[in-house]
Amino acid sequence: MTRSFRASLKPEGDVELSRYLAGWRELTRFLTPLGSIVAFAASEAFIKVTALEARVQGPDAAHYTSLATMAAWEQRAGSAQASGSRTLLLLHRALRWSQLCLQRVATGTLGGPDAGVQCGDAYRTALAPHHPWLIRQAARLAFLALPSRGRLLELACPAAGEADARAALARAAGVLEQVYNRTQDLLARHSLLQLA
Secondary structure (H helix, E strand, O other): OOOHHHHOOOOOOOEEEEHHHHHHHHHHHHHHOHHHHHHHHHHHHHHHHHHHHHHHHOOOOHHHHEEHHHHHHHHOOHHHOOHHHHHHHHHHHHHHHHHHHHHHHHHHOOOOOHHHHHHHHHHHHHHHHHOHHHHHHHHHHHOOOOOOOOHHHHHOOOOOOHHHHHHHHHHHHHHHHHHHHHHHHHHHHOOOOOOO
Protein backbone atom coordinates (compact mmCIF):
# COMPACT_ATOMS: atom_id res chain seq x y z
CA MET A 1 0.00 0.00 0.00
CA THR A 2 2.77 2.44 0.85
CA ARG A 3 5.00 2.03 -2.23
CA SER A 4 2.95 4.40 -4.42
CA PHE A 5 2.52 6.98 -1.68
CA ARG A 6 6.26 6.93 -0.97
CA ALA A 7 7.00 7.24 -4.71
CA SER A 8 4.71 10.30 -4.93
CA LEU A 9 7.14 12.32 -2.80
CA LYS A 10 9.27 14.06 -5.40
CA PRO A 11 12.83 14.97 -4.37
CA GLU A 12 12.26 18.68 -5.04
CA GLY A 13 9.44 18.81 -2.47
CA ASP A 14 6.39 18.31 -4.69
CA VAL A 15 3.83 15.47 -4.80
CA GLU A 16 3.36 13.56 -8.06
CA LEU A 17 -0.39 13.21 -8.56
CA SER A 18 -0.53 9.94 -10.51
CA ARG A 19 1.49 8.13 -7.81
CA TYR A 20 -0.51 9.81 -5.03
CA LEU A 21 -3.75 8.60 -6.61
CA ALA A 22 -2.31 5.10 -7.10
CA GLY A 23 -1.54 5.12 -3.37
CA TRP A 24 -5.12 6.12 -2.65
CA ARG A 25 -6.44 3.27 -4.81
CA GLU A 26 -4.38 0.84 -2.75
CA LEU A 27 -5.47 2.50 0.50
CA THR A 28 -9.18 2.20 -0.40
CA ARG A 29 -8.70 -1.51 -1.18
CA PHE A 30 -6.97 -1.89 2.17
CA LEU A 31 -9.62 0.01 4.15
CA THR A 32 -12.76 -1.49 2.60
CA PRO A 33 -12.77 -4.79 4.57
CA LEU A 34 -12.25 -3.05 7.94
CA GLY A 35 -15.91 -2.34 8.68
CA SER A 36 -18.93 -0.49 7.31
CA ILE A 37 -17.95 3.05 8.40
CA VAL A 38 -14.45 2.58 7.03
CA ALA A 39 -15.84 1.02 3.83
CA PHE A 40 -18.15 4.03 3.42
CA ALA A 41 -15.22 6.42 3.85
CA ALA A 42 -13.17 4.35 1.38
CA SER A 43 -15.96 4.47 -1.21
CA GLU A 44 -16.23 8.25 -0.82
CA ALA A 45 -12.47 8.54 -1.27
CA PHE A 46 -12.63 6.27 -4.32
CA ILE A 47 -15.13 8.64 -5.98
CA LYS A 48 -12.75 11.56 -5.38
CA VAL A 49 -9.75 9.57 -6.64
CA THR A 50 -11.64 8.72 -9.83
CA ALA A 51 -12.61 12.39 -10.35
CA LEU A 52 -9.02 13.54 -9.90
CA GLU A 53 -7.70 10.76 -12.15
CA ALA A 54 -9.99 12.09 -14.89
CA ARG A 55 -8.06 15.37 -14.68
CA VAL A 56 -4.64 13.68 -14.50
CA GLN A 57 -5.47 11.68 -17.64
CA GLY A 58 -7.68 14.25 -19.36
CA PRO A 59 -7.08 16.94 -22.00
CA ASP A 60 -5.36 19.22 -19.48
CA ALA A 61 -3.12 16.43 -18.13
CA ALA A 62 0.03 18.55 -18.53
CA HIS A 63 -1.31 20.79 -15.74
CA TYR A 64 -2.04 17.86 -13.42
CA THR A 65 1.34 16.17 -13.09
CA SER A 66 1.94 17.31 -9.53
CA LEU A 67 0.21 19.13 -6.73
CA ALA A 68 2.22 22.31 -7.32
CA THR A 69 1.57 22.40 -11.08
CA MET A 70 -2.14 21.72 -10.55
CA ALA A 71 -2.49 24.40 -7.87
CA ALA A 72 -0.61 27.01 -9.89
CA TRP A 73 -2.57 26.30 -13.07
CA GLU A 74 -5.97 26.25 -11.38
CA GLN A 75 -5.22 29.47 -9.52
CA ARG A 76 -4.21 31.16 -12.79
CA ALA A 77 -7.34 29.80 -14.47
CA GLY A 78 -9.49 30.98 -11.55
CA SER A 79 -11.23 27.62 -11.15
CA ALA A 80 -9.91 26.49 -7.77
CA GLN A 81 -13.32 26.40 -6.05
CA ALA A 82 -14.73 23.53 -8.16
CA SER A 83 -11.47 21.93 -9.09
CA GLY A 84 -8.84 19.30 -8.67
CA SER A 85 -7.42 21.37 -5.83
CA ARG A 86 -10.67 21.12 -3.88
CA THR A 87 -10.92 17.38 -4.55
CA LEU A 88 -7.33 16.90 -3.45
CA LEU A 89 -7.99 18.87 -0.26
CA LEU A 90 -10.85 16.51 0.62
CA LEU A 91 -8.59 13.50 0.00
CA HIS A 92 -5.87 15.17 2.04
CA ARG A 93 -8.16 15.45 5.06
CA ALA A 94 -9.23 11.82 4.66
CA LEU A 95 -5.57 10.81 4.42
CA ARG A 96 -4.96 12.40 7.81
CA TRP A 97 -7.87 10.47 9.29
CA SER A 98 -6.57 7.23 7.75
CA GLN A 99 -3.06 7.90 9.05
CA LEU A 100 -4.28 8.66 12.57
CA CYS A 101 -6.50 5.56 12.64
CA LEU A 102 -3.72 3.25 11.48
CA GLN A 103 -1.29 4.79 13.96
CA ARG A 104 -3.70 4.49 16.86
CA VAL A 105 -4.72 0.92 16.03
CA ALA A 106 -1.03 -0.01 15.70
CA THR A 107 0.06 1.56 18.98
CA GLY A 108 -3.00 1.10 21.19
CA THR A 109 -2.60 -0.99 24.30
CA LEU A 110 -4.64 -3.87 25.62
CA GLY A 111 -7.16 -2.52 28.08
CA GLY A 112 -6.86 0.98 26.59
CA PRO A 113 -9.42 2.64 24.33
CA ASP A 114 -10.64 0.28 21.63
CA ALA A 115 -10.14 0.88 17.91
CA GLY A 116 -13.60 2.40 17.46
CA VAL A 117 -12.91 4.99 20.13
CA GLN A 118 -9.48 5.78 18.71
CA CYS A 119 -10.72 6.02 15.11
CA GLY A 120 -13.56 8.22 16.38
CA ASP A 121 -10.99 10.47 18.06
CA ALA A 122 -9.06 10.56 14.78
CA TYR A 123 -12.28 11.55 13.00
CA ARG A 124 -12.89 14.40 15.47
CA THR A 125 -9.34 15.63 14.87
CA ALA A 126 -9.15 15.34 11.07
CA LEU A 127 -12.64 15.46 9.57
CA ALA A 128 -15.32 16.52 12.05
CA PRO A 129 -14.37 20.23 11.91
CA HIS A 130 -15.33 20.16 8.21
CA HIS A 131 -18.62 18.24 8.56
CA PRO A 132 -22.09 19.43 9.58
CA TRP A 133 -23.55 18.35 12.91
CA LEU A 134 -25.72 15.55 11.48
CA ILE A 135 -22.75 13.86 9.75
CA ARG A 136 -20.69 14.17 12.95
CA GLN A 137 -23.44 12.46 14.97
CA ALA A 138 -23.83 9.65 12.43
CA ALA A 139 -20.07 9.11 12.38
CA ARG A 140 -19.95 9.01 16.19
CA LEU A 141 -22.50 6.20 16.24
CA ALA A 142 -20.86 4.34 13.36
CA PHE A 143 -17.47 4.23 15.09
CA LEU A 144 -19.10 2.33 17.95
CA ALA A 145 -19.67 -0.54 15.51
CA LEU A 146 -16.02 -0.85 14.45
CA PRO A 147 -14.48 -4.26 15.12
CA SER A 148 -12.10 -4.67 18.05
CA ARG A 149 -8.42 -3.78 17.69
CA GLY A 150 -7.50 -7.47 17.46
CA ARG A 151 -10.04 -8.06 14.70
CA LEU A 152 -8.91 -4.94 12.81
CA LEU A 153 -5.30 -6.13 12.99
CA GLU A 154 -6.38 -9.53 11.72
CA LEU A 155 -8.37 -7.97 8.85
CA ALA A 156 -5.56 -5.56 7.97
CA CYS A 157 -2.80 -8.20 7.92
CA PRO A 158 -4.50 -11.60 7.67
CA ALA A 159 -1.35 -13.73 7.50
CA ALA A 160 0.54 -11.92 10.27
CA GLY A 161 0.63 -12.25 14.02
CA GLU A 162 -0.37 -9.31 16.20
CA ALA A 163 3.17 -7.91 16.61
CA ASP A 164 3.86 -8.06 12.87
CA ALA A 165 0.46 -6.55 12.04
CA ARG A 166 1.06 -3.69 14.47
CA ALA A 167 4.52 -3.07 12.99
CA ALA A 168 3.11 -3.10 9.43
CA LEU A 169 0.36 -0.62 10.35
CA ALA A 170 2.85 1.63 12.13
CA ARG A 171 5.10 1.67 9.03
CA ALA A 172 2.12 2.43 6.79
CA ALA A 173 1.00 5.22 9.13
CA GLY A 174 4.52 6.68 9.00
CA VAL A 175 4.47 6.85 5.20
CA LEU A 176 0.98 8.37 5.18
CA GLU A 177 2.19 10.98 7.67
CA GLN A 178 5.11 11.93 5.41
CA VAL A 179 2.74 12.35 2.45
CA TYR A 180 0.24 14.27 4.58
CA ASN A 181 2.92 16.66 5.87
CA ARG A 182 4.29 17.33 2.39
CA THR A 183 0.79 17.88 0.99
CA GLN A 184 -0.19 20.10 3.92
CA ASP A 185 2.84 22.29 3.27
CA LEU A 186 2.10 22.59 -0.45
CA LEU A 187 -1.59 23.33 0.10
CA ALA A 188 -0.67 26.00 2.65
CA ARG A 189 1.88 27.58 0.29
CA HIS A 190 -0.80 27.85 -2.39
CA SER A 191 -3.45 29.10 0.09
CA LEU A 192 -5.69 26.10 -0.61
CA LEU A 193 -6.40 24.78 2.88
CA GLN A 194 -9.78 26.57 3.14
CA LEU A 195 -11.30 25.61 -0.23
CA ALA A 196 -13.86 23.21 1.17
